Amino acid sequence: MKPKDKEKARVAALGLLKKARIVLTRSEKDTLEAADLGLGDIRHVGLEVVVYENNDRYCAKEIVLLPRQVCPEHKHPPINHRNQGKQETFRCRWGVVYLYVAGDRTPLPKARVPARYKRHLTVWHEIVLHPGDQYTIPPNGQHWFQAGDKGAVVSEFSSTSTDGRDVYSDPRIRRVP
Amino acid sequence: MKPKDKEKARVAALGLLKKARIVLTRSEKDTLEAADLGLGDIRHVGLEVVVYENNDRYCAKEIVLLPRQVCPEHKHPPINHRNQGKQETFRCRWGVVYLYVAGDRTPLPKARVPARYKRHLTVWHEIVLHPGDQYTIPPNGQHWFQAGDKGAVVSEFSSTSTDGRDVYSDPRIRRVP
Numbered sequence: 001m002k003p004k005d006k007e008k009a010r011v012a013a014l015g016l017l018k019k020a021r022i023v024l025t026r027s028e029k030d031t032l033e034a035a036d037l038g039l040g041d042i043r044h045v046g047l048e049v050v051v052y053e054n055n056d057r058y059c060a061k062e063i064v065l066l067p068r069q070v071c072p073e074h075k076h077p078p079i080n081h082r083n084q085g086k087q088e089t090f091r092c093r094w095g096v097v098y099l100y101v102a103g104d105r106t107p108l109p110k111a112r113v114p115a116r117y118k119r120h121l122t123v124w125h126e127i128v129l130h131p132g133d134q135y136t137i138p139p140n141g142q143h144w145f146q147a148g149d150k151g152a153v154v155s156e157f158s159s160t161s162t163d164g165r166d167v168y169s170d171p172r173i174r175r176v177p
Numbered sequence: 178m179k180p181k182d183k184e185k186a187r188v189a190a191l192g193l194l195k196k197a198r199i200v201l202t203r204s205e206k207d208t209l210e211a212a213d214l215g216l217g218d219i220r221h222v223g224l225e226v227v228v229y230e231n232n233d234r235y236c237a238k239e240i241v242l243l244p245r246q247v248c249p250e251h252k253h254p255p256i257n258h259r260n261q262g263k264q265e266t267f268r269c270r271w272g273v274v275y276l277y278v279a280g281d282r283t284p285l286p287k288a289r290v291p292a293r294y295k296r297h298l299t300v301w302h303e304i305v306l307h308p309g310d311q312y313t314i315p316p317n318g319q320h321w322f323q324a325g326d327k328g329a330v331v332s333e334f335s336s337t338s339t340d341g342r343d344v345y346s347d348p349r350i351r352r353v354p
Contacts, residue, residue, distance in 0.1 A: 021198035023270065023308035052311060053266045053334055058235040060266065060334035089230045089237065093200065131200035134229060157230055157237035157334060 001036040005043070009034040012151075013048035013064040020094030020153040022062055024050060037072065038174040045117055047071045051161070059161040063090075063154045065097070065147035070113055073100075073121050073144035073169040076137075079162065085139030088158035092129035095152030099127040099135055099145040111146040120170035129154070142169070178213040182220070186211040189328075190225035190241040197271030197330040199239055201227060214249065215351040222294055224248045228338070236338040240267075240331045242274070242324035247290055250277075250298050250321035250346040253314075256339065262316030265335035269306035272329030276304040276312055276322040288323040297347035306331070319346070 010032055017024060024032075033049045036042040048064040065071065076086035090099065098111045103125030110128065113121065123142045127135050137143050163175050187209055194201060201209075210226045213219040225241040242248065253263035267276065275288045280302030287305065290298065300319045304312050314320050340352050 025309045028309070052268060053313065055264070055313070057264055057336040058266075058334055060237065060268075060332075087232070087234055089235075091229060091237075132202045132205070136230065136232070155237075157235055159234040 001040050001042055006034045006036070009036075009042045009046070009048060009066060012066050016064050016066070016094065016151045016153055017050075017062065022093065022153060024062075035175070037168070039170075039172060042066075043069070044114060045070050045072055054161050056160055059156070059158045061156045061158075061161070062093075063156055065095075065145070065152045065154070067149055067151045068112065068147060069151070070111070070117060070146045071144060072117060072173060073123065073142055074166045074173075075140050075142045076162075077140050077165065077167055079165065083159070086159050086161060087136065087139050088156055089134055089136040090129065090145075091134035091155045091157070092131050093153045093155055094131055095150050096148035097129040097145050097152045097154055098148065099129055099143065101125050101127060101135075101137065101141060101143050110148075113146065117170065122169060144169075178217050178219055183211045183213070186213075186219045186223070186225060186243060189243050193241050193243070193271065193328045193330055194227075194239065199270065199330060201239075212352070214345070216347075216349060219243075220246070221291060222247050222249055231338050233337055236333070236335045238333045238335075238338070239270075240333055242272075242322070242329045242331070244326050244328045245289065245324060246328070247288075247294060247323045248321060249294065249350060250300065250319055251343045251350075252317050252319045253339075254317050254342065254344055256342065260336070263336050263338060264313065264316050265333055266311055266313040267306065267322075268311035268332040268334070269308050270330045270332055271308055272327050273325035274306040274322050274329045274331055275325065276306055276320065278302050278304060278312075278314065278318060278320050287325075290323065294347065299346060321346075
């Protein structure tokens with residue numbers, strides 16, 4: 001990803017966090033991560049993240065999606081016999097999120113995904129999250145999501161994050177911080 | 178606690194959540210808990226809570242403290258050999274919180290606690306949390322906190338909550354939902 005694109009995404013994400021009235025420290029603003037997941041097209045695919053806390057028991061983050069930005073399909077597979085994979089709860093704070101999970105395919109889904117990314121999406125059961133709405137993804141459950149036209153801010157509460165172990169459906173994706 | 182006092186605390190807490198721009202669902206507003214911890218003096222001691230998620234791995238809540246309301250000293254003791262006690266991270270979203278933990282006693286602490294409650298407070302190392310600031314309490318660590326003059330809204334991210342197992346320093350306290 002070009003440094004200019006990354007910086008643009010970072011600044012746009014800070015703008016959405018401000019609209020959502022989420023207060024960050026100077027250091028959190030400076031280290032907010034803009035991740036293009038290796039595709040080099042952050043305007044369409046990727047996410048912006050502030051990690052508040054990630055320890056061996058729980059994790060809390062603020063996730064920002066730019067307008068219509070897609071966090072592509074992935075799952076959190078089992079780690080060992082005591083950890084069946086990361087479990088996570090998404091709570092929409094601002095904007096709208098179209099979340100897709102395993103289950104009956106929703107007719108006329110609200111997501112709009114460019115064809116080059118759409119072919120790697122396999123789950124199409126739609127959950128619409130407005131501010132105050134939340135949804136919990138079970139361990140190892142496939143999921144992907146897209147923000148609505150204005151973008152979105154989503155709090156993620158979860159078990160420990162081990163991003164490097166996530167399995168993405170699109171083989172081109174690599175999760176590098 | 179008189180039902181009138183409880184309702185008053187609930188309404189005041191909803192007002193502070195609104196100031197903090199935290200969006201709740203209708204059902205969350207209706208079930209927001211105002212806890213006087215059995216002391217019958219919620220204006221001085223107690224807290225207001227919305228539990229977003231509490232499962233066998235993690236928990237997330239919004240805690241509201243009315244102006245100068247005290248969450249009294251307590252700890253989360255070990256549960257079994259795999260769980261050394263609840264660990265929790267407090268993140269201030271709005272207002273100011275004076276948090277007290279084990280460590281060097283802070284001279285001239287900012288908390289103001291009525292004498293009848295103060296005598297049960299044993300830790301006096303002060304951490305001041307403004308919006309965006311956070312602090313993690315280790316398992317089994319004594320702690321208590323008070324909001325500043327305008328009250329406070331605090332996000333709590335933690336391992337599983339088992340409130341009934343909390344151990345309060347004031348023997349009169351009972352944690353009943």
